[in-house]
Amino acid sequence: MNAALRLLTVLGGSILLTAAAGWIVDLLLRRADARDPGTPLWHSLRRCRPALQIVLLAALLRAAYHQTAWRPLQEHQAAVGRALSLALIGAGAWLIVGVASAVVESGYARYATGTRDPARVRRVRTQVTLIMRVVTAVVAVVAVAAMLLTFPSFRALGTSVLASAGIIGIVAGVAAQSTLGNLFAGFQIAFGDMVRIGDTVVVAGEWGVVEDITLTFLAVRTWDERRITMPVSYFTTRPFENWSRGGVQMTGTVFLHCDHAAPVDLIREKVHEILNHCREWDGRGWDVAVTETTPSTMVVRAIVTAKDADDLWTVRCAVREQLIAWLSEKHPEALPRLVLAPTPGTEPAAGDPGGRWTKPGP
Incomplete structure (x- = not known):
């Protein structure tokens, strides 16, 4: 069997075996x-098929490429073997992450x-995301x-690095103090139940919803669609x-x-x-009360x-808007007015015996 035929046999056979294994799985x-449609695990695992096929193909080629007897492969045997090993390791990592994600997401869905x-x-959900x-x-x-x-050169480098691991560890610990603090803060948030994805929070004077939590930062979506990114240590x-x-x-x-003359009882009825x-x-409760007075106005508080x-x-916006519109139309005297002292040549306006609002005289 010549070299070209061996190459086609090894390559074609590996591809066929990989395709067959992927189809069977x-x-x-x-x-x-189909037997258990309520379990999302099986459907999630089907997304791992490409990674599985790459792992199988790389493993088969890694084991059989020596048998091709093809001169270019023999001349670059070490490089080809290393490339296949790299592909096998990368695809294996992809497969492990995919399987772990499918298992975790299935458990969360149930x-x-x-x-x-x-x-x-x-x-x-927050814990699953961080895990x-x-x-x-x-x-x-x-x-x-x-x-x-x-790579042989990196093996030698690894030996020298291990020899000085103590010094490097100390230096890295000092340099990454902030990063490590955020990392441990991320675990504390995930398992301490301090804040979760979807919680409504007020941070640094901004109101928003927690949109994403990572090991180092947390994203808050504000009401006007801005994103505030903050370190989890905050x-x-x-x-x-x-x-x-x-x-x-x-x-x-x-x-x-x-105004002090505002009809509080009517305001209470209008709020209701x-x-x-x-x-x-939601109908749980409401109330209207005068909570404070000033020389010119009084403060009416509605609880909803x-x-x-x-x-x-x-609800707060609706009560505020409709109440102001009702007062402006039905009881304009209840709204605060600017008090002006009478000046020479003016006289009190009609309907204002106290002289709080003035109009020019003749």
């Missing part, structure tokens, strides 16, 4: 998925389906190290507001500055009417409730 996963508590679901990133980072580091060890060293802790139901306030026509109000932060914002 995919067929088994499809049958398992947990989320069977749990009615949104806070627990967000907590598990997968840790697994991916560890596998990537091990794969890169294994690739480097295939949430372990400084106080912040988490509106999703202890349930998502919330109570909010609406403040209005009114506005809330009864507001779909976002809603099932979450988004609905609370809508």
Whole structure:
């Protein structure tokens, strides 16, 4: 058998075996998925088929390329073997990460389906996300190290590095102090249940929803679609507001500055009417009271409730807008006015015996 025929046999046979193995594995996963459609694991594992086929193909070629007796391969035997080894290591890492992701995501999906508590679901989602990133980072580091060890020059370098590992470790620890602090803070957030993906928080005076958590930073999406990226150590060293802790139901306030002559009882009735026509109000409670007075105005506070932060914002805006419009139309005297002292040549306006508002005289 000549060299060209051997090359075609080895290459073609490896490709056929790889394709057959991939088809068989995919067929088994499809049958398992059909028998148990409620388990997303089998469908997720089917996405690992390309990585599995590359691993099989690289392993078969790595084991059989010596038998080709093809001169170019024999002349570059070491380089070809190293390239196949690198492909095998890279595809193996890809396969491990894919399988781990499928298993973890399947477990999370089953947990989320069977749990009615949104806070627990967000907590598990945060932990799953961070666990997968840790697994991916560890596998990537091990794969890169294994690739480097295939080069003889790096083996010698590795020996010298191990000899001075103590000094390098001290230097790296000092240089990466901030990074390591964020890393441990990420684990503390994930498993300490301080903040979770989907929580509504107020940090640095900004209100938003936690959109992403990594081992080193946390992203908050604000109401105007901005993204605030902060180190995770911020949430372990400084106080912040988490509106999703202890349930998502919330109570909010609406403040209005009114004239002392404002009809508080009518305002109270109007607030109740506005809330009864507001779909976002959850009906848990409401109140209207005068909380403060100044020489020129009094402060009327309306308390409203809603099932979450988004609905609370809508309720507060609706009460504020409709109440001001109603006062402007029905009771304009209830709105604050600028008090001016009478000046020579002016007289009190009609309907203003106290002389708070003036108009020019004749």
